[in-house]
Amino acid sequence: MGTALVTGASAGLGLEFAWQLATARHDVVLVARDRERLHRLASQLEAAAGIRTEVIVADLSVREDVERVADRLRSPENPVGLLVNNAGLGLNQEFVGGDLEREELALEVMVRSVLVLSHAATGAMVERGRGAVLNVASIAALLASGTYSAHKAWVRTFTEGLAVELKGTGVTATVLCPGFVHTEFHERGAIDTSALPEIAWLNAEDVVAAALADVRRGVVISTPSLRYRTAAALARVAPRSAIRAMGRYRRPLDGVDAPTGTLTDD
Structure with missing residues (x-):
């Protein structure tokens, strides 16, 4: 047992992380922007799993909010044993001619906040001699899919x-x-995925379970499912010219603009 802090906890993978950690008898600190969702989730987790929850309403594109979360990670009174940096930004635009403010917001959420929170968490954990950090990236880290790939x-x-x-x-x-x-x-993020076959999709429950199992085993790179481990291996050995030729796999839904500053999960 121990305390885990999850960013982007109100939806998607973050929500699944919160539930699996709670059912494994970890107290959880829930971080996201949506106050209503967070408090509803906190009540559900406490009732279902009998654990303690904390809620931190924070926008990780805002430096003052990131620092509030970092202060919680540094707290010696109720130490955090696992940090899950999960919050992500559903940014869907071309870089050239795109909205630079949205690009900067994505950079703050998916890069700077990971840096700051990891620094705060590991500093406290190393002093105690135990702990773990789980950062959520993506298979896109091996591709050339705009700034999202760069961040991941x-x-x-x-x-x-x-x-x-x-x-x-x-x-x-x-x-x-x-x-x-x-x-x-x-x-x-208003991202059109209609052309993707069903075999390309994973279930959040399986992804989170695999990730937490890898954390317990001290695995450094966790790639859930054999098909994506195979894809990752191929991407690592393929010529970068071939990777670039694949182009972007994310595109806007017809007639739909990706909402500015939509914080979500990966």
Whole structure:
């Protein structure tokens, strides 16, 4: 038992992480922007699992809000044993000619907040000699799918480097690199996935269960499902020219604009 902090906990993978951690008898700190959803979830988790919850309403594109979450991770009174950096931004636009403010917001959420929160968590965990950080990236980290791939590639490489630095401290770092997962992410980001076959999709329950099992085993790169592990292996050895030729796999739904600043999950 222990306390886990989950960002982007109000929907999708974050919601599933909260439920699986709670049913495994972990107290949970729930972080997201949607106050109503968070408090409803907190009540459900407490009633169903008998654990304690905390709610931190925070927008991780806002530096002051990120610092509030970081302060909670540094707190010695009720230490956090697992940080799940899950919050993501459903950004769906071309970089050239796109809205630069949205690009900067995505960078804050998917890169800077991961950096700051990982720093706060590992500093406290190393002092205690135990703990784990789980950063959610994507198979897109190996592709050339705009700035989303760039952000997730940063998360993947950052986590690998962090794992090297943490070796021997009792603290671990794992990066989760799933493929397409049935969550609200694509719908809320107005991303057309209609051409994808059903075999491309994973269930959130299976992805989260695999990720948490890998954290317990100290695995550094967690890629749920054999088909995505195979795809990742092929992407690593394929010529980058071939990867670039695949182009972007995300495109807007016809007649629908991706909402500005839609924080969601991966």
